[in-house]
Amino acid sequence: MAKFIFKMESLLSIKYKLEDQAKAEYGMELVRLREEEMKLEVLKAKKEEYQYRLTDAVQDELVLLEIKKLENCVEHAKYNINVQKFVISQQQQRVDRAREKLDNAMKERKTYEKLKEKAFEQFKIEIEAQERKEIDELVSFRFGAAKESEV
Numbered sequence: 001m002a003k004f005i006f007k008m009e010s011l012l013s014i015k016y017k018l019e020d021q022a023k024a025e026y027g028m029e030l031v032r033l034r035e036e037e038m039k040l041e042v043l044k045a046k047k048e049e050y051q052y053r054l055t056d057a058v059q060d061e062l063v064l065l066e067i068k069k070l071e072n073c074v075e076h077a078k079y080n081i082n083v084q085k086f087v088i089s090q091q092q093q094r095v096d097r098a099r100e101k102l103d104n105a106m107k108e109r110k111t112y113e114k115l116k117e118k119a120f121e122q123f124k125i126e127i128e129a130q131e132r133k134e135i136d137e138l139v140s141f142r143f144g145a146a147k148e149s150e151v
Contacts, residue, residue: 002130004123006116015109022102029098033091040084047077 006012054070057063 004120006119012112012116015112019105019109022105026098026102029095033095036088036091040088043077043081043084050074050077
């Protein structure tokens with residue numbers, strides 16, 4: 001019996017590898033995004049701490065130098081939070097691009113898998129036709145041999 005050989009098997013295997021790479025890249029970008037979001041949470045916590053300390057300092061004795069220092073810390077924390085939000089938005093864009101790349105790789109792989117399935121179905125049809133032809137030839141040979149022996 002003939003063996004099925006998909007002519008584009010090497011391309012299909014490349015598509016699997018590209019998809020795996022895209023999955024890995026997407027995963028790494030997602031991890032980086034989570035790390036950046038954690039940094040933002042830490043910055044927000046620091047800002048809250050500075051604001052709490054500033055509130056305490058204002059309610060206690062008025063030590064202007066300490067109050068000014070804490071106000072600067074709060075403003076610096078706000079600035080860092082804004083910067084971190086920008087970093088997160090940039091990272092989110094990288095995640096989106098990686099996801100798009102992964103989606104495209106998956107579509108291409110699925111396309112080649114469909115081509116392989118169709119080629120296999122065509123192969124099965126051809127094998128079946130070949131088998132029918134061989135059976136017909138065998139039957140006609142036997143029928144012809146039987147006719148000759150009667151004569």
